[in-house]
Amino acid sequence: MRVPGADLSTEEQATGRIALLAKALALSNKEDMSASPKKLIDFAALNLLRYPAKHAKDLRAWDASDEYLAEFIRADAPALLINDAFGALHCAVGVNAFHINDSWCSRHAIEINSQQSFTPYSGQALAYGLVKLPKSLSLFEAQLQEAARYLSAPLTLYFSGMQKHVSSGHLDIIKSYCDEVEYLPTQRKARMYTARLRPGQQTATPYLQAVPELSLTLHNMPGVFAGQKIDIGSRFFIEHFDRLPSAETVADVGCGNGLLSLAYHRLHPKAELHLFDESLAAVESAQLSFAANFPDASRQIQHCDGLSDAVANGQTFDLILINPPFHQQNTVTTDIALSMFAQARQCMAATSELWIVANRHLNYQAALKKNFRQIELIAQNAKFVIIKAKR
Template sequence: MNEILTIAEETLVLHRHPRIKNETLQAWDSADEYLINYFNENQLAKHLNDDGQLLLINDGFGALSCYFQTFNRTVISDSYLSLNSIKLNMQRNNCPEDNILLQDSLQEFPRNVQVVLIKVPKTLSHLEYTLQQLSKVISKETIIVAAGKVNMIHSSTLQLFETYIGSTKTSLAKKKSRLIFSLVDQVDIPEKEIPLTWEIEKQGWKIHNHANVFSRNHLDIGGRFLMDNLPEGDFSKVVDLGCGNGVVGMAASEAYPKAQITFIDESYMAIDSARINMLKNLPEEQTEHARFVVNNGLVGFKAGCYDLILCNPPFHQQQAITDQIAWSMFNDARFCLVEGGELVIVGNRHLDYKDKLERIFGNCELVTENKKFVILRAVKEY
């Protein structure tokens, strides 16, 4: 795996985070390279004065933040992992920290923006939210360039730029990536509520979903399966690990009304959605025992603190398919469980989670299954 990015007279050492042994994926892609080269070849630095800022949106692991280290810049991401990776890679490359502001996607966008570089996010809803917020802080002089893999840029992608920014065109493809250029000339910008709300009839809950929440348009069928098959027991400290909009943790709160429920996700939008949903749908005596944590899984949590961890593990990190997140979640879960504590997960049948759990816990029980999913249970033993 290549850790050295040499581009436009700069050399950077960049790592993906969390770091794993035998990593096969690098911490930047051709879209990062395309943006950097375009910025230099077209002298976009001349549009940045002392009072203005460079705005970087969805920088994955810090390639853009580190390369543009001499400019005053704000970096916006919904990912805790991305923001943490940026910090670590800046330290690795001795980048100054006094000219950069890192913020999550739910914070207000800066208003003194002169050049904007965007990595196109995975979902259209996340892109629409980003462009909607961006449209509020730009002027006709703002330079806006986006980049993404060719297979992520469709007519619907370009239409969103047209709707919220203005006249839009694309570049030729290079190394399977493409640039998007938008001129700020749109005056009739729609006032649209991008968060979605829908109801879970069985519980009578109205579920709020920010733009970048997993399965934001409907109840995830894997999550539903886990909600319907929660373990019986007198649990007091429960974790909804990778909580998304929080519905599994909310079901746990109803099943174990005296338990403290901790919701954990690396998406700021997910955690805010889970918080809203818990407060709006469950009684105060249950919500007052809830905790909401933006974090890389259970990293940094104390050993032997929880007696039940519930998880619907993701198998993507940004655009990459990987089982490393599941591995990390399972290992950290074992560390954080009390003796006799349980990890209960739901996963697609084709994913080899049973073997992983047996290797980590020394045991794994098939609780139930259907045509698409399995629910597995592992117990921490000594």
């Protein structure tokens, strides 16, 4: 069966999406937006792309909560979009979209799918906002604080997420920062709230976490992975750091709060460290953690998709460390990990080493054997494996 748009380039597909959107939005201009809301966009017709490129055929770039939120779009009115995952909402809203979004991958997907620039929200005039409820409650609270800081009057927001991922904690946070909270009927397992966000001046602050066995204090911004506890995979990895080579250049891919790089620096203080994460909260956490613990360490910390910038610049590293995620928001996927491994191979010389800690049930060894000539199991326990790979 032919997949619509499969023989078109990404740019051609995006052009087709824009034409469909223009037609839909032109029709919506004729609607009275004060009347009952109507869904403006058929997302299935737009051939929206996930980023990184999807591997499981059942993963889409939108869900029922995007479709529910799209019913409340106001034609030609400027909108705040919080956590637009792959640009479905941006495509529906158009050029009047302003974003609060932690994810570099989401930002990139928005630009790919809309062929428009990602514009962060920084106080632009708004008529309303659409919010995809994130997995992290601390991130959600910080995002409402960020939005509220710019407001001079209450702003109507619509909040949605798939029912199985929406908790009472989300509603508690909405009630803490909003008035006139109303629950709307669930549609196709997508929950919906509407409320008025109050102006406010609260700012997100890091959670300080002591790691006495390493004489470190981590600074974890809201939303960073393992924000109030040490990730057990990283802890297991660090227990075997005495087996790592002494490298001149080290890449820490998906660095989170910087724990792996901090631990490596303690053992090898002369190493040049390069930290990468697609989460802005992670980048900020790593920056704060290094400033507090090793302010003079040689380091670069970047907000990007894994090693994508390093690949583009032709960089190589002596040692690459990866503790890969297997979730993208609430979706279980190995897409990000496989993308990291492919990028790592392009950033390795003949003598470089890639070290990975991962959940053992994911069986990454099979995928690694396709692209690396030497795979070695360094250590394992009931939950994790540590793998070394060479080109």
